[in-house]
Amino acid sequence: MDREIEEFIEECYLTCDLIIGDCIKLSRELEDNFINCTVTSPPYNKHSVGSTKESLVKEYIPGKQSNGVFRKIEYDSFNDSLPEDVYQEQQVELLDTLYDKTVPGGSLFYNHKVRYLKGDCIHPIEWLRKSKWHIREELIWTKSTGTEISGYRFTQCEERIYWLCKGDKHPKMSRKCADFTSVWKFPPDVKNSHPAPYPLVLPLRCIEAVMSEPGVVLDPYSGSGTTGVAATLLGHDYIGFDLSECYSGTAKERIENPTKRDIENFRKYSDSNPQISSFLDDFFY
Ligand SMILES: C[S@@+](CC[C@H](N)C(=O)[O-])C[C@H]1O[C@@H](n2cnc3c(N)ncnc32)[C@H](O)[C@@H]1O
Numbered sequence: 001m002d003r004e005i006e007e008f009i010e011e012c013y014l015t016c017d018l019i020i021g022d023c024i025k026l027s028r029e030l031e032d033n034f035i036n037c038t039v040t041s042p043p044y045n046k047h048s049v050g051s052t053k054e055s056l057v058k059e060y061i062p063g064k065q066s067n068g069v070f071r072k073i074e075y076d077s078f079n080d081s082l083p084e085d086v087y088q089e090q091q092v093e094l095l096d097t098l099y100d101k102t103v104p105g106g107s108l109f110y111n112h113k114v115r116y117l118k119g120d121c122i123h124p125i126e127w128l129r130k131s132k133w134h135i136r137e138e139l140i141w142t143k144s145t146g147t148e149i150s151g152y153r154f155t156q157c158e159e160r161i162y163w164l165c166k167g168d169k170h171p172k173m174s175r176k177c178a179d180f181t182s183v184w185k186f187p188p189d190v191k192n193s194h195p196a197p198y199p200l201v202l203p204l205r206c207i208e209a210v211m212s213e214p215g216v217v218l219d220p221y222s223g224s225g226t227t228g229v230a231a232t233l234l235g236h237d238y239i240g241f242d243l244s245e246c247y248s249g250t251a252k253e254r255i256e257n258p259t260k261r262d263i264e265n266f267r268k269y270s271d272s273n274p275q276i277s278s279f280l281d282d283f284f285y
Contacts, residue, residue, distance in 0.1 A: 016228055016238045016255050018248045023220035023241040024094050030101040036215030036236075038098055039203040039227045041111035042091060043196070046073065047081040073195045077244040084117065088127040094220060095131035095164075101218075105169040108133060109206040111141070111198060113159040124160060133164035140183045141202065161202070177209040191261070194224035194247060200262060201269040203230035208270070211236060225251025229258055233266050 019026055074080075082090070098108060112124040128135055139161040146155035161184070189199040207217060207230055217231035222240030224247060231238040232255055242248045254262070 016232055016240075016252075018222060018225070018228070018240045018242070018252050018255075020243070020245050020248050021241060022243060024090065024097065026241045027094060027097045027101060027220055030218075030239075032100050033103050034216060035098070035102045035218045035239075036106050037207055037210055038102065038108040038218045038220065039111075039206045039230075040109070040219045040221050041196070041198055041223075042094075042221050043075060043078075043080045044113060044115060045080055045082055045084065045087040046115070047117070075195060075244065076246055084122065088130075091127050092130050095128070095133060098218070098220070099132040099166055102166045103215075104167045105171060106166045107136075107171065107206075107210045108164040108166075109203075110162040110164060111159060111202065112162070114156075116153065124162065128162055128164070131164075133166065134168065135162060136165045136170065137163040137182060139163065142183060142185045143188050144185065145187060161206070163206075171210045171212075173209040177205070180205060180209075189226075192224050192226075193250070197224050197226055200226055200230055200265045203227040204234070204266065204269050207231060207234055207236065222251055223247050225254045228255040229262050230266070233258065233262075234270075 095108070095110075102108065110124070110128070114124070115122045125135075125138075141159045141161055143157055143159065146157040184202075184205070186199055186201050189197045203219075203226055211217070211234070214235050214237075216237045216239065217227060218239045218241075219225075219227035220241045222228060222242045225240060228238040228240050228251060238255065240248070240251060242251070258266070
């Protein structure tokens, strides 16, 4: 690796803890009022394990032919198929625990989607409203690609990101960040070996919007460590939980030695923020 990049990573890299286990149990062990920002995407309870129809999805660009990318959304260490009421109760339990562990004025960005299960429309707002968090904003992430389902519905190309705040002392973001607007457009990360990663730009934007000082970032569903890469490259401490030993191992390696692709994406997507790009200039040029 380029020496300058290595030095930059060493400077950025404060502490990074990846812990294997259930995120509800592990979250209870955190100190109260300790986390500055959480960015996370839980499993969606898609009942996909063993079902070829649901687990093997064909990524598709509407109006064009399929780009031929197939993704298998099956996790290695759990079966993503709880009864929906149990799933939602667990999500509320996690959200409420994280509320207590977050500093007053801290944020939690929660990536989820509207699901259609057995003909029923299930919206994340149903359980978010039951949690202690204040829902500050609903953001739409439009991915340009959808899943090919042969005209049963309009092709679903979007997911949601909920910006949740603790209390009414809200952080004020820069004009640059606000100008990203409430509709975010970028593609999914299809080059990651994890079954359901989000792209690096997603946690980068969330963290940059609310953290102007170094602090602690958490992802209770850490997966391939995308939030950890964003957090540590931005100079924050990171705590990640995941049930899977395998994903946690990959995440640790990825956070400690970011790939060329992660560094390129970091530079590309942080460039729009002058503060960050001049910070990077000190290290790269
Ligand atoms: C949607 S993925 C997150 C992907 C991540 N955002 C990324 O970019 O790689 C959800 C992750 O949660 C993990 N997981 C599922 N249930 C969990 C639980 N109860 N506690 C901790 N991790 C869990 C899965 O192993 C999976 O890696």
